[in-house]
Amino acid sequence: xxxxxxxxxxxxxxxxxxxxxxxxxxxxxxxxxxxxxxxxxxxxxxxxxxxxxxxxxxxxxxxxxxxxxxxxxxxxxxxxxxxxxxxxxxxxxxxxxxxxxxxxxxxxxxxxxxxxxxxxxxxxxxxxxxxxxxxxxxxxxxxxxxxxxxxxxxxxxxxxxxxxxxxxxxxxxxxxxxxxxxxxxxxxxxxxxxxxxxxxxxxxxxxxxxxxxxxxxxxxxxxxxxxxxxxxxxxxxxxxxxxxxxxxxxxxxxxxxxxxxxxxxxxxxxxxxxxxxxxxxxxxxxxxxxxxxxxxxxxxxxxxxxxxxxxxxxxxxxxxxxxxx
Amino acid sequence: xxxxxxxxxxxxxxxxxxxxxxxxxxxxxxxxxxxxxxxxxxxxxxxxxxxxxxxxxxxxxxxxxxxxxxxxxxxxxxxxxxxxxxxxxxxxxxxxxxxxxxxxxxxxxxxxxxxxxxxxxxxxxxxxxxxxxxxxxxxxxxxxxxxxxxxxxxxxxxxxxxxxxxxxxxxxxxxxxxxxxxxxxxxxxxxxxxxxxxxxxxxxxxxxxxxxxxxxxxxxxxxxxxxxxxxxxxxxxxxxxxxxxxxxxxxxxxxxxxxxxxxxxxxxxxxxxxxxxxxxxxxxxxxxxxxxx
Numbered sequence: 196x197x198x199x200x201x202x203x204x205x206x207x208x209x210x211x212x213x214x215x216x217x218x219x220x221x222x223x224x225x226x227x228x229x230x231x232x233x234x235x236x237x238x239x240x241x242x243x244x245x246x247x248x249x250x251x252x253x254x255x256x257x258x259x260x261x262x263x264x265x266x267x268x269x270x271x272x273x274x275x276x277x278x279x280x281x282x283x284x285x286x287x288x289x290x291x292x293x294x295x296x297x298x299x300x301x302x303x304x305x306x307x308x309x310x311x312x313x314x315x316x317x318x319x320x321x322x323x324x325x326x327x328x329x330x331x332x333x334x335x336x337x338x339x340x341x342x343x344x345x346x347x348x349x350x351x352x353x354x355x356x357x358x359x360x361x362x363x364x365x366x367x368x369x370x371x372x373x374x375x376x377x378x379x380x381x382x383x384x385x386x387x388x389x390x391x392x393x394x395x396x397x398x399x400x401x402x403x404x405x406x407x408x409x410x411x412x413x414x415x416x417x418x419x420x421x422x423x424x425x426x427x428x429x430x431x432x433x434x435x436x437x438x439x440x441x442x443x444x445x446x447x448x449x450x451x452x453x454x455x456x457x458x459x460x461x462x463x464x465x466x467x468x469x470x471x472x473x474x475x476x477x478x479x480x481x482x483x484x485x486x487x488x489x490x491x492x493x494x495x496x497x498x499x500x501x502x503x504x505x506x507x508x509x510x511x512x513x514x515x516x517x518x519x520x
Numbered sequence: 521x522x523x524x525x526x527x528x529x530x531x532x533x534x535x536x537x538x539x540x541x542x543x544x545x546x547x548x549x550x551x552x553x554x555x556x557x558x559x560x561x562x563x564x565x566x567x568x569x570x571x572x573x574x575x576x577x578x579x580x581x582x583x584x585x586x587x588x589x590x591x592x593x594x595x596x597x598x599x600x601x602x603x604x605x606x607x608x609x610x611x612x613x614x615x616x617x618x619x620x621x622x623x624x625x626x627x628x629x630x631x632x633x634x635x636x637x638x639x640x641x642x643x644x645x646x647x648x649x650x651x652x653x654x655x656x657x658x659x660x661x662x663x664x665x666x667x668x669x670x671x672x673x674x675x676x677x678x679x680x681x682x683x684x685x686x687x688x689x690x691x692x693x694x695x696x697x698x699x700x701x702x703x704x705x706x707x708x709x710x711x712x713x714x715x716x717x718x719x720x721x722x723x724x725x726x727x728x729x730x731x732x733x734x735x736x737x738x739x740x741x742x743x744x745x746x747x748x749x750x751x752x753x754x755x756x757x758x759x760x761x762x763x764x765x766x767x768x769x770x771x772x773x774x775x776x777x778x779x780x781x782x783x784x785x786x787x788x789x790x791x792x793x794x795x796x797x798x799x800x801x802x803x804x805x806x807x808x809x810x811x812x813x
Binding site: 215216217219220223224226227228230231233234235237238240241242243244245246247248249251258261262309310313314316317319322325326327328329330331332333335336337338339340342343344347348350353354355357358359361387390391392395396399419420451452456459460472475476479480485488489492493495496499500503504507519520 | 528529532533535536537539540541542543544546547549550553561562564565566609610612613615616619621622623624628631632633634635636637638639640641642643644645646647648649651652653664665667668670673692697698699702723727728729730734745746748749752753777780781784787788791792795796799802803806
């Protein structure tokens with residue numbers, strides 16, 4: 196929209212502008228194009244070629260012939276028929292991805308928001324610095340290490356929780372055998388790993404709030420809770436909405452590391468923890484079923500794309516500056 | 521503001537304090553676990569403060585150190601070379617996109633942006649890497665696929681756009697070429713954002729196991745995180761270690777858990793040690809990092 200307006204206003208200048216650009220391109224622009232080349236080549240190889248490679252979902256993949264040389268499936272939707280007609284694992288992976296990402300978004304946002312607001316209330320400088328560093332620490336370790344942490348805490352033989360239960364005279368719990376515990380465990384792990392990071396993002400917004408709002412509220416005798424509820428929270432709303440919408444745009448993409456490393460990739464737990472990314476990975480690398488993995492991947496890519504575009508359009512309408520494009 | 525301790529304030533401190541402890545606990549548990557003897561773990565579980573600390577787990581790993589050393593070599597190479605190359609490629613692209621007079625700037629911008637919105641996903645990506653680029657079991661497979669990132673390009677572009685155009689113009693009049701202006705002026709003026717991007721990129725390479733999982737099958741070429749993963753999921757490691765009588769002696773005193781935890785310390789240690797020095801750059805980076813296309 197903005198662009199059209201500018202164009203209309205600048206019409207008389209447009210031609211000389213274009214000419215200037217052409218001269219610039221001839222004189223020095225070529226240097227810039229050369230500088231852009233490495234990045235463009237890398238993006239072509241690792242982003243654009245795979246996009247084109249999505250056609251593999253409609254092909255009868257043959258290792259010798261490659262993606263583009265393989266024959267087309269007959270009928271062309273055969274791979275999709277397999278995943279949607281009689282394949283409980285695929286549909287359960289789709290369901291798990293949506294449900295788990297949904298609880299991560301809701302739980303994660305509420306927790307990180309509370310943490311940021313709590314940080315904002317802390318006046319003790321050293322305590323604030325220390326706790327902020329500690330809560331940010333989990334962001335820095337790989338999910339492989341997180342997986343070891345989780346097995347140290349929830350493990351059957353020597354895990355912290357089970358040792359505690361035994362000491363208190365209770366029976367041990369086999370966390371790694373019972374799928375029903377895992378949505379909660381994964382939510383906790385997700386919050387544990389990401390809350391410190393998200394809280395920093397929210398704190399940045401809070402620190403950008405004009406302090407005169409708070410001063411005025413204090414003169415009117417507002418308590419800290421009232422200031423939090425009536426000033427900080429409403430002013431955080433745009434940030435929260437935008438981050439949430441962008442997360443919804445990515446709801447079909449699960450954090451592969453979280454589901455692969457933290458659950459220990461235990462088949463017993465698949466009913467609750469198998470998500471699209473782990474399902475596709477197994478079909479690709481373990482069972483070698485290219486048809487199923489590529490069709491599921493195609494479905495994921497297309498739905499993701501639609502969701503990203505939609506959520507971005509909503510963000511744009513709500514707050515232009517925060518949109519991706 | 522009153523310094524009186526109210527109930528609300530107490531709750532805030534309690535909440536933040538407890539969550540911080542929860543964030544710290546697993547790290548303490550791993551340190552404690554790596555120093556605990558087998559019998560203590562069997563009787564009491566993994567403890568933060570072992571009664572009789574032992575270095576047996578570290579000794580066992582030291583005897584079988586060749587795998588860890590090769591993992592370290594791979595990871596250090598990948599992190600150093602990958603970060604340097606990635607930073608160069610991304611910042612150069614960011615610079616190009618900040619030059620408003622460029623005729624195809626909008627096209628290149630869109631070219632980068634699309635990669636953020638749409639992805640071919642794992643299967644075609646894997647096929648391209650393996651069948652067309654022949655990256656399987658190649659050291660560059662751990663570097664090149666994640667070298668170029670639209671996020672960092674836009675972050676850098678936004679920073680470069682904020683640098684006054686006069687700098688560029690005056691250098692141009694003095695006859696400087698684009699690459700000189702980029703290297704001598706723009707990079708020099710962008711140290712804060714470069715520090716942030718460097719740290720995030722380096723952290724990404726150090727913690728990466730995905731590329732190792734997908735594209736590397738030779739164990740001697742695996743990066744540290746993948747080595748850690750393999751050792752944990754494969755008891756094979758312990759079995760091969762048990763072949764030596766020295767190890768057999770040690771195995772009686774240390775649990776598999778101890779070795780796992782000692783390995784975590786060895787592979788993650790550098791990050792934890794550097795963390796206090798570097799964390800403010802990360803926090804600053806997130807604060808500036810309102811990335812958009």
